[in-house]
Amino acid sequence: MNSQARSLSHQEIIEFAQAFDPQPYHLDSAAGDASIFGGLCASGWQVAALATQLVTEALTAEGVCPVMLTGVPSLTWRKPTFVGQSISTGITLGDRKSGSMVPGCDSQTVTISVFGPDESLVAEITAIFAVESGA
Amino acid sequence: MSNLYLRNRWFEDLPVGEFHVFGSHTFSELEMVAFARRYAQAPEFTDPDAARTLRWGGLVAAPWQVCAMWMRKMVDYMEVYAQGVNDGRRNGAGISVQAMEWFEPVRPGHTITYTYEIVDKSNKVIRDKWGVIRSRNEAFNQNGSKVLSFEIDILAERAPT
Secondary structure (H helix, E strand, C coil), rough: CCCCEEEECCHHHHHHHHCCCCCCHHCCHHHHHCCCCCCCCCHHHHHHHHHHHHHHHHHHHHHCCCCEEEEEEEEEECCCCEECCCEEEEEEEEEEECCCCCCEEEEEEEEEEEEEEHHHEEEEEEEEEEEECCC | CCCCHHHHHCCHHCCCCEEEEEEECCCCCHHHHHHHHHHHHHHHHHEEEEHHCCCCCCCCCCCCHHHHHHHHHHHHHHHHHHCCCCCCCCCEEEEEEEEEEEEECCCCCCCEEEEEEEEECEEEEECCCEEEEEEEEEEEEECEEEEEEEEEEEECCCCCC
């Protein structure tokens, strides 16, 4: 399944960076241009958090009922995310095991491809969500 | 200027086993709600009133916020407490995360302390310039309970030859 798409504005990228990742390439266009990324770009944590929100919405719409992210066995950032670029996710459900750090929940593995413009791969995430037992 | 200052060091200078307790943060209800409204839009994270009747019996921090604060404390530690150059060699990007797990919820007023230990240096060279440092990172609450752990691979600039 696929999620909705969403983008991060210049202001959202700067605000997140000021709060959580105040490094020059997330705060300043000139510093971004001179960096390994080649431009002002979103913190990788902001991309991960946005992707998780998008996946949560998509799973909820499918009736999977994710309660909370409880694990990320792997996450690889492939490309920077620049201002205004649309982000969406491709979602594959994996194993489901009984039990979770969230009481009354099971652990659902979800493989997530985070796509940027033109379906380019921005990040790959293997995530574990707590889901309602029996849901 | 000493070559041993934290921020002067190249990939080759960073020892496996180096350990830092690099910062603490007390999470507030306001910042938890502000984060969750954008990135974790469920009442457990966004609505203190509704959360009282939900599974945790009160508001809890979005998982990614606990992790994002690790990043903030890491940057602050380098900016505030570490001496040396600020030419980007220590500003290598993170490239991947392994084995991230949240163990307990973080509630308003909880004080979370973050630790960092270098556990591996790979032989990979990226773009002729960067080495890869793997660290194990953990976060503990005020009772000493672990709330988050993960490993992350971060680029570190190799010494010019």
